[in-house]
Amino acid sequence: MNIEIVENYDEMSKLAAEIVEKQVVKNPRSILGLATGSTPMGLYSNMIEGFKNRGISYKQVRTINLDEYLGLNRNHPNSYHSFMHENLFKHLDIQMRNTYLPEGQAASVDEECMRYEALLDRIGPVHLQILGMGTNGHIGFNEPGTPEDSLTHCIELDESTRNSNARFFDSLDEVPTHAITMGIESILKSDKILLLVSGKEKAQAVKMLMEEPISEDFPASFLWKHEDVTFIVDQDAYHLVETERQ
Numbered sequence: 001m002n003i004e005i006v007e008n009y010d011e012m013s014k015l016a017a018e019i020v021e022k023q024v025v026k027n028p029r030s031i032l033g034l035a036t037g038s039t040p041m042g043l044y045s046n047m048i049e050g051f052k053n054r055g056i057s058y059k060q061v062r063t064i065n066l067d068e069y070l071g072l073n074r075n076h077p078n079s080y081h082s083f084m085h086e087n088l089f090k091h092l093d094i095q096m097r098n099t100y101l102p103e104g105q106a107a108s109v110d111e112e113c114m115r116y117e118a119l120l121d122r123i124g125p126v127h128l129q130i131l132g133m134g135t136n137g138h139i140g141f142n143e144p145g146t147p148e149d150s151l152t153h154c155i156e157l158d159e160s161t162r163n164s165n166a167r168f169f170d171s172l173d174e175v176p177t178h179a180i181t182m183g184i185e186s187i188l189k190s191d192k193i194l195l196l197v198s199g200k201e202k203a204q205a206v207k208m209l210m211e212e213p214i215s216e217d218f219p220a221s222f223l224w225k226h227e228d229v230t231f232i233v234d235q236d237a238y239h240l241v242e243t244e245r246q
C-alpha cells in the first residue's frame with residue numbers, strides 16, 4: 001500500500017483528482033469505479049473544475065458505482081443515482097448511458113446482484129476504483145463480517161452506518177435498512193484502488209487498518225491483499241497510528 005499523508009481534506013481531494021485526471025488523460029476510455037458519501041465530494045468538485053478549466057474530458061469514460069440503497073427509487077433525492085447525478089455527472093461531458101449503478105428497486109434483488117456483477121466483469125476490470133471507508137471499516141457497503149470472496153450482494157446495514165448516514169435524511173427512520181453493494185472480491189478485481197480517508201472521526205478506523213491483522217471483522221483490511229492501492233489520508237485521520245504496517 002502506497003500511503004500519502006496529507007495536511008487536510010482539501011489536499012486529499014486535490015491529490016486524488018490529479019490521480020484520476022492522469023488516468024483519464026492516459027486512457028480517455030477509462031473505466032472508473034466510483035463511491036458516494038462525504039469523502040469523495042471534494043474529489044468530485046476538483047474533477048468538475050478540471051473539466052471546466054483544465055480541458056479534461058469524460059466523453060468516453062465509463063463509470064460503475066459501488067452501491068445503492070435498497071428500496072429507493074433512483075429519483076429519490078437520497079438515492080446514490082441522485083447523488084452521483086447532482087455531485088458529478090451533470091457537471092461533466094460524460095454520457096449518462098456510460099454510468100452504471102445498482103438498481104435499488106429491482107423486482108428481484110438476487111437477479112439484480114448477479115446482473116451487476118456480470119456487468120462489472122463485462123466492462124471491467126475497473127482501471128481505477130475510488131473508495132472511502134466507514135468508521136467500522138466498511139468499503140462500499142461491505143459491513144464487518146463480509147467474507148473476502150463476496151461478490152455483489154444485498155446487505156443489512158449496521159446501525160452505526162445508518163446512524164452516520166442519517167445526516168443526509170430527515171430522520172433515522174428514513175434511512176434504508178439494506179443496500180446492494182459490490183463485494184470485497186468485486187472491489188479487489190480493480191486494476192488500481194484509491195482509498196481516501198479524512199477527519200478525526202475516522203482516526204480509530206485508520207489505526208485499525210494500519211495496525212490490526214487482515215480480517216472479516218474489518219473489511220477494509222482486505223485491501224492489504226491488493227497489489228496497487230494508494231491510500232491518501234489526512235493528518236486528522238492518521239494521528240493515532242503508532243506503527244506503520246509494511
Ligand SMILES: O=P(O)(O)OC[C@H]1O[C@](O)(CO)[C@@H](O)[C@@H]1O
Pocket residue numbers: 035036037038039040066067131132133134135138139140141
Ligand atoms: O464518506 P463517508 O460519508 O464517511 O462514508 C464512508 C463510506 O461509506 C459509504 O457511504 C457507503 O457506501 C461509502 O460510499 C463511503 O466511502
